[in-house]
Amino acid sequence: MSSGQIDLSRQGSDVGTVGDRVARYAFFSCALVTVLTTIAIVLVLVNGAVGFFRSATLYELLADTVGAGSLSGATDALRDGLMAQVTLGEFFFGTNWSPLIEPTSYGVWPLIWGTLVITVGSAVIALPVGTLTAIYLSEYADSRVRKTLKPVLEILAGIPTIVYGFFALSFITPIIQFFFPQTGTFNAASGAIVVGVMIIPMVSSISEDAMSSVPNSLRNAAYGLGATKFEVSTQVVLPASLSGILAAYVLAISRAIGETMAVVLAVGMLPQITTSPFEEMQTMTAYMVQVGISDVSVGSIQYQSLFAVGLTLFVMTFAMNVLSVLIRSRYREEYQ
């Protein structure tokens, strides 16, 4: 290169190059942490759950190969240890969950039932209330009302769930007991109400975003045809923003499924399948807390049951989250 010419290529001479490359890889590894987190969650849950299920099959396999007769000579401890494990059939079809008290039984349905009752109950409250709030915010409210209402909803969304649990126990349950005296201290109704209140902001804020992005030309066209505000809201804006609203519903339901502390305090820790909302139940998350605060030893079947239940919970919420993404991309209306 002759003198007087400037090297415009960054090769070699640029002082920033090394730093640039280091920075790039450092930032990339930060982003990679999120992928590793997902992998770690799946590995941890599957690994624990496999330990929970495996040994029962192991015992059957042993019995098959060496013959059940020779196995009866095995030490009692070994046999009990292997038999204490759980089969997939017992877990997914059993209707008795009694992991900590003898005789133990690991049918997960009572826990799924508890979770379902809370989820459906909270959805019945939060979906209509959240949608109507969103319509009010997006279509009716003037900016002054919006400026008060939206922060209130944000505060509701920011209150720790343990506080909601306390609120259910000290405020909602006494009110329910006043009207239905048979209600216990822990009951599903109180939990469903408080989880419903908790997820209202989620439904309303995502739905309102979807409604606000409906272009005004659509509204004006409907007004031009003589539609009333009610008709515009329910027959133009609502259908046009349906994908966003449905996605909000699914996300809110997913949140209700995974809700933990409020449900622990309000609904209690008694796994049972009952249709009465005034009785104590136990959700999947509440069971995990129950094991978490008790002194179970690592590697015991109770410890491993945490991961089996955790995996069930993770699969349910994961499916809901994927569903919400699909709804959004599939039915998305593009407005320019």
Next chain:
Amino acid sequence: MSIDTDAGTAETTEFEFDGSAIERKRLYGKVFLGLCIAASMVGIVALIALLVDVLTEAWGWLTWEFLTYPPSQIAEHFDPENYGSLDTGPAGMYPAIVGSIYLIVLTAVFTLFLGVGAAIYLEEYAPDTEMTRFIEANITNLAGVPSIVYGLLGLAMFVRALQTGASLLAGALTLTLLILPIVIVQSQESLRAVPDSMRQASYGAGATKWQTIRDVVLPEAVPGIMTGIILSLSRAIGETAPILMVGAATSMFTPPSLTDPTGAFSAMPMQIFDWARLPDETFQHVAAAGIVVLLTILLLMNAVAIYIRNKYDRRG
């Protein structure tokens, strides 16, 4: 009209104006608006009821001593009326407050590097490939994973596999992973809000990509990033389930030490949970007092975040 009467019916023709239809529409509209307003009130009423409930339960139990003394197994020790007659001194939630603050400080340090780093990669470096889209979809999905599942992750990975024990470090790492998706998304938005012309000007002046990010993009995006991180931390400080699974202690009588992050710890939400589930009626007041302390700290964190947002918001 004559046609109608001739036909012997009272029906209107399509050209006639029937006022009842529009009246009915107006009525529907009014009822619907009423429903909307009522629904909007649910949130406000719930918030007021919650705050009034907590404050009335906590009234008289929240004292200076409550903030500066360790907890007790006996509810009466928390009652200000008994303070004078106690050999042990009053009871409070001092170790849990200190534990929560340390937990959040550690979480803030981890989140700052990981969250902002990942956001910078995704906004400034990442090529538009399948891999990048996968990472972003994965972050969205992580944000929807229940917090108790993060607790299981922390329990199996940090407490057991990495042998941190039920420590401050394990709790902070678990909370970091929990809020990381939110921090990344919010930091990305702040970085995206930096006008591209500023980057181009920096390149034009001969700066490298890293120099541009460090000296031009980041200073511009810092207020937004800080706001996002503080708001996420205010979520982390109220989380109970993850630190419960990791093994936060329910009753610590001495505060944890920041110089020894592998020691046991308690935290405010864990302590509140411990009190709230006790059947003893008086512990409800103690739990409520704890909640007021927690909500006050949350309020302060949010106020700081809003202050930063308003101070640096150019549009405002």
